[in-house]
Amino acid sequence: MTDQSPKIPQTVPRQSATFTNEINSEIRRAAATGIYDIRGGGAKRKVPHFDDLLFLGASISRYPLEGYREKCSTNVTLGTRFAKKPIELDIPVTIAGMSFGALSGNAKEALGRGASLAGTSTTTGDGGMTEEERGHSKTLVYQVLPSRYGMNPDDLRRADAIEVVIGQGAKPGGGGMLLGQKITDRVAEMRTLPKGIDQRSACRHPDWTGPDDLEIKILELREITGWEKPIYVKIGGTRPYYDTTLAVKAGADVVVLDGVQGGTAATRDVFIEHVGLPTLACIRPAVPPLRHSCIHSCGLDTSWHAVRICRAASGLWRDAFTQRASRQVPFIVQAEAGTLCSLS
Amino acid sequence: MCGIVGLFLKDSALEPQLGALLTDMLVTMTDRGPDSAGIAIYGGAEAGKWTITVQSANPDADFATLEADLAAALDAPVKMTIKDTHAVLVLDADKADAARAALKSLRPDLRIMSSGESIEIFKEVGLPADVAARFEVSKMSGSHGIGHTRMATESAITTMGAHPFSTGPDQCLVHNGSLSNHNSLRRRLIREGMTFETENDSEVAAAYLSWKMANGADLGGALEASLDDLDGFYTFVVGTKDGFGVLRDPIACKPAVMAETDQYVAFGSEYRAMVNLPGIETARVWEPEPSTVYFWKH
Amino acid sequence: MQTFDLEADGLRALNSTLHAQKESTNATAWEIINPKGSHALAVGVDAPLDITVRGSTGYYCAGMNKLATIRIKGNAGPGVAENMMSGSVIIDGDASQYAGATGRGGTLVIKGNAASRCGISMKGIDIIVHGNIGHMSAFMAQSGNLVVCGDAGDALGDSLYEARIFVRGSVRSLGADCIEKEMRPEHIEILRDLLARGECDADPSEFRRYGSARNLYNFNVDNASAY
Numbered sequence: 001m002t003d004q005s006p007k008i009p010q011t012v013p014r015q016s017a018t019f020t021n022e023i024n025s026e027i028r029r030a031a032a033t034g035i036y037d038i039r040g041g042g043a044k045r046k047v048p049h050f051d052d053l054l055f056l057g058a059s060i061s062r063y064p065l066e067g068y069r070e071k072c073s074t075n076v077t078l079g080t081r082f083a084k085k086p087i088e089l090d091i092p093v094t095i096a097g098m099s100f101g102a103l104s105g106n107a108k109e110a111l112g113r114g115a116s117l118a119g120t121s122t123t124t125g126d127g128g129m130t131e132e133e134r135g136h137s138k139t140l141v142y143q144v145l146p147s148r149y150g151m152n153p154d155d156l157r158r159a160d161a162i163e164v165v166i167g168q169g170a171k172p173g174g175g176g177m178l179l180g181q182k183i184t185d186r187v188a189e190m191r192t193l194p195k196g197i198d199q200r201s202a203c204r205h206p207d208w209t210g211p212d213d214l215e216i217k218i219l220e221l222r223e224i225t226g227w228e229k230p231i232y233v234k235i236g237g238t239r240p241y242y243d244t245t246l247a248v249k250a251g252a253d254v255v256v257l258d259g260v261q262g263g264t265a266a267t268r269d270v271f272i273e274h275v276g277l278p279t280l281a282c283i284r285p286a287v288p289p290l291r292h293s294c295i296h297s298c299g300l301d302t303s304w305h306a307v308r309i310c311r312a313a314s315g316l317w318r319d320a321f322t323q324r325a326s327r328q329v330p331f332i333v334q335a336e337a338g339t340l341c342s343l344s
Numbered sequence: 345m346c347g348i349v350g351l352f353l354k355d356s357a358l359e360p361q362l363g364a365l366l367t368d369m370l371v372t373m374t375d376r377g378p379d380s381a382g383i384a385i386y387g388g389a390e391a392g393k394w395t396i397t398v399q400s401a402n403p404d405a406d407f408a409t410l411e412a413d414l415a416a417a418l419d420a421p422v423k424m425t426i427k428d429t430h431a432v433l434v435l436d437a438d439k440a441d442a443a444r445a446a447l448k449s450l451r452p453d454l455r456i457m458s459s460g461e462s463i464e465i466f467k468e469v470g471l472p473a474d475v476a477a478r479f480e481v482s483k484m485s486g487s488h489g490i491g492h493t494r495m496a497t498e499s500a501i502t503t504m505g506a507h508p509f510s511t512g513p514d515q516c517l518v519h520n521g522s523l524s525n526h527n528s529l530r531r532r533l534i535r536e537g538m539t540f541e542t543e544n545d546s547e548v549a550a551a552y553l554s555w556k557m558a559n560g561a562d563l564g565g566a567l568e569a570s571l572d573d574l575d576g577f578y579t580f581v582v583g584t585k586d587g588f589g590v591l592r593d594p595i596a597c598k599p600a601v602m603a604e605t606d607q608y609v610a611f612g613s614e615y616r617a618m619v620n621l622p623g624i625e626t627a628r629v630w631e632p633e634p635s636t637v638y639f640w641k642h
Numbered sequence: 643m644q645t646f647d648l649e650a651d652g653l654r655a656l657n658s659t660l661h662a663q664k665e666s667t668n669a670t671a672w673e674i675i676n677p678k679g680s681h682a683l684a685v686g687v688d689a690p691l692d693i694t695v696r697g698s699t700g701y702y703c704a705g706m707n708k709l710a711t712i713r714i715k716g717n718a719g720p721g722v723a724e725n726m727m728s729g730s731v732i733i734d735g736d737a738s739q740y741a742g743a744t745g746r747g748g749t750l751v752i753k754g755n756a757a758s759r760c761g762i763s764m765k766g767i768d769i770i771v772h773g774n775i776g777h778m779s780a781f782m783a784q785s786g787n788l789v790v791c792g793d794a795g796d797a798l799g800d801s802l803y804e805a806r807i808f809v810r811g812s813v814r815s816l817g818a819d820c821i822e823k824e825m826r827p828e829h830i831e832i833l834r835d836l837l838a839r840g841e842c843d844a845d846p847s848e849f850r851r852y853g854s855a856r857n858l859y860n861f862n863v864d865n866a867s868a869y
């Protein structure tokens with residue numbers, strides 16, 4: 001006797017939405033090692049991004065410009081609130097801070113050259129200012145970070161603007177760890193650290209806490225640099241309304257908001273993916289405190305755009321990419337994204 | 345985030361100058377707190393009398409006949425002094441509870457700033473110099489006082505959100521820092537019968553201390569206990585009828601400077617606040633240790 | 643000696659006058675009167691001037707100093723000589739928290755006590771404290787020397803890198819990865835020089851030396867709670 005019944009197709013086992021294969025593998029690895037993963041590269045989850053924005057074109061209520069004949073300017077001036085020498089940018093798309101150590105000198109040079117060609121600024125990052133970026137960036141923002149690696153008054157005066165970094169989109173409120181393989185001779189010397197160690201970084205500034213103290217820190221930076229340079233305050237996307245309000249009260253010329261998709265050299269995977277708000281979600285609550293202080297311009301700052309600009313502008317980019325790739329870091333530029341708001 | 349000043353007089357000869365000295369200290373701390381300012385003054389307690397300080401959004405209407413209305417309701421004498429948006433009501437001590445109830449029905453919109461034998465609290469939104477001038481703080485005398493300039497972090501910039509907070513008779517607290525567990529602690533204190541006027545974290549700290557003291561702790565003990573129950577960054581300065589206390593959290597990030605001479609003990613968020621005090625050049629100046637309760641009593 | 647009245651002429655005029663002095667200036671001796679706890683006094687000086695502040699200062703006095711000798715005849719507020727590059731800062735009284743924070747060079751002498759976080763993240767500066775220091779001092783200190791003639795507070799040298807710490811008195815507690823180390827002859831010599839520069843006549847043999855155990859230098863899961 002033979003089985004006459006037709007063969008029944010089988011469904012594949014249903015994958016749990018919570019316990020995906022990827023999550024299960026993470027649990028097994030964590031159980032075996034007893035520790036979280038540390039990585040860079042920014043949040044990999046899907047978040048609303050500038051690429052999701054839709055813009056209103058002109059029709060009846062607004063008149064369109066003839067694109068080839070009539071100019072629509074994109075330039076912005078930053079720092080007119082207090083600085084004697086405000087910054088002029090041709091486009092409101094800037095390159096965010098990325099540390100020397102995470103990026104090579106060639107990458108820093110590439111970013112500087114590309115940004116200068118595009119008429120915008122670059123930013124130093126943790127680890128201090130390199131000659132590569134200073135020499136090749138028309139407009140360079142110098143970060144004052146909790147670590148103060150390489151911090152010195154000469155570079156402060158060589159900068160075109162100063163950015164006090166309070167938080168980073170990838171890990172607002174968290175310190176981090178730069179893995180030893182990145183602490184090369186040059187990085188170690190710039191940071192006054194032993195070569196090859198896993199460098200821990202602090203979550204708070206060493207010499208002030210809170211907006212009342214920040215106001216005094218900003219005063220000191222202005223006095224050292226003769227009130228010439230715009231002072232930015234960079235915050236991670238956490239409580240954008242309050243944080244922006246307090247940055248304005250503390251005397252910032254510019255507030256830089258860095259959303260959860262922003263990159264980092266290294267912290268816990270769970271921190272990168274689960275702490276912070278997307279930049280787009282931060283903009284709306286951050287605007288009222290800026291409006292109260294007469295916001296002048298509001299631009300976008302995404303390194304995806306920066307990457308495109310740099311790629312087009314600089315043949316050096318490929319070299320930089322190759323260098324990064326050889327160190328097994330997944331991205332050239334961490335997917336930095338933020339909003340730059342100017343006060344006056 | 346804020347500026348705090350405090351002055352506890354040991355030498356009664358300085359008492360007529362308390363308001364003037366505190367005003368100078370308060371105004372110096374404007375940069376640390378430009379949003380609102382407040383001051384608690386402990387004047388001389390009159391035997392058998394009780395002082396209630398109230399605030400109104402419509403002082404002209406609310407205060408016009410308040411003295412007579414309250415006296416009638418209590419069937420006892422009431423003396424009222426109006427200072428801008430605030431009024432100080434002095435009545436017989438045994439009428440204190442009745443007066444609170446009467447005020448609630450006579451003028452439901454009035455806000456009680458402080459209540460006690462010697463405390464008066466004045467606070468408003470605005471620059472510290474303007475707030476001090478509106479209440480003529482510089483003319484006030486007293487044995488000790490605490491002032492605060494506020495840079496609001498998360499709760500609203502309102503009169504009731506200004507410091508000092510008073511949650512018990514003759515008690516007040518000012519705070520620089522921010523508490524992380526104030527919402528859960530507020531719910532716990534509400535279950536214990538405490539009432540709150542604001543969403544402010546500092547009010548929770550004040551109510552916590554009042555609750556501890558209402559349950560038998562002295563101020564020192566209440567402050568000790570807060571080290572376990574309050575989570576966050578804080579420098580507190582607290583006042584009672586005859587005392588003055590200081591506490592910093594275990595991390596102690598927020599600044600605090602103290603100065604002591606034979607005449608006074610002074611507190612400032614910065615030394616700058618104390619530079620015009622008499623004899624400051626030779627005072628013992630130090631920074632309070634973390635997790636350590638400091639307390640002075642008359 | 644040129645005298646600058648801070649109250650009359652203001653902070654901006656003070657700092658811009660000091661910044662205008664070049665190395666070859668004849669006006670090398672300056673006196674600042676009426677500081678009254680003001681902030682950012684004599685910051686970013688970049689010339690071998692000798693500056694005396696008559697009174698107590700607020701935040702960040704002598705911040706990022708290069709080459710100058712700055713004397714404070716009073717107490718110093720938070721962050722005195724922060725990120726100093728070279729030169730020296732001498733405080734007659736006490737120093738508030740963060741004294742010498744992130745300093746990269748030069749000498750900071752505190753004749754009184756220092757509050758919490760003295761020498762936090764120091765990167766090459768030498769700090770000599772005649773009195774005591776507060777909690778969390780030399781947190782993440784990377785390089786340089788911290789000398790304490792009195793006692794040290796809690797969590798001394800937490801997450802220490804390569805800075806050296808010498809303490810004569812007691813240490814309330816050591817921070818993560820900070821240990822006592824043997825005081826060898828070369829350390830006595832280093833300390834003798836530091837004490838001389840710090841205008842301190844203490845005997846180097848009375849001090850103990852603390853440094854990094856270097857257990858946190860490369861990540862190890864067994865130390866996870868110490869990070």
